[in-house]
Amino acid sequence: MRIDIVTLFPEMLSGYLGHSILQRAQAADLLDVRLHNLRDYAAGKHHVTDEPPFGGGGGMVLKPEPLFAAVAAVLAGAADVPVVLLTPQGRLFSQPVAAELAAQSRLLLLCGRYEGVDERVRQYLVTDEISIGDYVLTGGELAALVVVDAVARLLPGVLGAEGAAETDSHATGLLEGPHYTRPGQFRTWPVPEILRSGHAANIARWRRQQALRRTWQRRPELLLTAPLTDEDRYYLAILAEERAGALRGR
Numbered sequence: 001m002r003i004d005i006v007t008l009f010p011e012m013l014s015g016y017l018g019h020s021i022l023q024r025a026q027a028a029d030l031l032d033v034r035l036h037n038l039r040d041y042a043a044g045k046h047h048v049t050d051e052p053p054f055g056g057g058g059g060m061v062l063k064p065e066p067l068f069a070a071v072a073a074v075l076a077g078a079a080d081v082p083v084v085l086l087t088p089q090g091r092l093f094s095q096p097v098a099a100e101l102a103a104q105s106r107l108l109l110l111c112g113r114y115e116g117v118d119e120r121v122r123q124y125l126v127t128d129e130i131s132i133g134d135y136v137l138t139g140g141e142l143a144a145l146v147v148v149d150a151v152a153r154l155l156p157g158v159l160g161a162e163g164a165a166e167t168d169s170h171a172t173g174l175l176e177g178p179h180y181t182r183p184g185q186f187r188t189w190p191v192p193e194i195l196r197s198g199h200a201a202n203i204a205r206w207r208r209q210q211a212l213r214r215t216w217q218r219r220p221e222l223l224l225t226a227p228l229t230d231e232d233r234y235y236l237a238i239l240a241e242e243r244a245g246a247l248r249g250r
Helices: 010-017 018-028 064-075 095-102 119-124 141-152 200-218 220-224 229-248
Strands: 002-007 030-035 085-092 107-109 128-131
Touching: 002 010, 002 064, 002 119, 002 141, 010 030, 010 141, 018 030, 018 085, 018 141, 030 064, 030 107, 064 107, 064 119, 085 095, 085 141, 107 141, 128 141, 200 229
Parallel strands: 002 030, 002 107, 085 107, 085 128
Antiparallel strands: none
16 A cells, blocks of 8 residues: 655654554555645745735635645646545544555545645645544644554554454454463563353453443543444443442442
8 A cells, every 4th residue: 555645844753654563564565654735835045835815814724836836746647545634624434444544555645834834725636635633733644653553553564463453442442351471470460360261152252342441431432333242231231230239339
């Protein structure tokens, strides 16, 4: 998969992209991330990329000319490539959205800056707008890294073990349950005996129940849309009864 990123600050992204899973994915030709400096596509001696907004007001706005020029040059006639603007006004990024993007063979991400971009960029250039949360960042670079990281994990071979991403939090609609590693006893806290039993079916059931419990405790709204079995619902009913009993005993 190829992902192009247009940004005023490519050096802010290169460090993160050059380490760990993303670096290995690129070295193995599973992922191709290319950074493009927006200033390279701005005309004039000073390569101006931003201007004050019409009508006054604080801040600066990214001009349309360099953004349109950058996208035209980077895509070079390639068709059906999603052009995604990272903006707090976009649709909320989630695991399903990451899966949707991972199904593409190529993406182009535009990093917003300052007060945002000229509205004509939204209307006539981008095909999608994505926000990573209901807060405002200084620019879209961190958001672009979040999108690249989440999408890359879903590409075949990137995580090594087949299906490794399928048990991540949110991949199944639930939060992940707890994990343990050696030593089996740390201070006074042992690893749950079930995990040391070697019984694969019991371990799988325990992990599913722990995921249900953690989601029920921390993000109960996820249970409204998560795919649940009858066994899951029975376990959730037990949790609800346990809570009701605890409240009655107060």
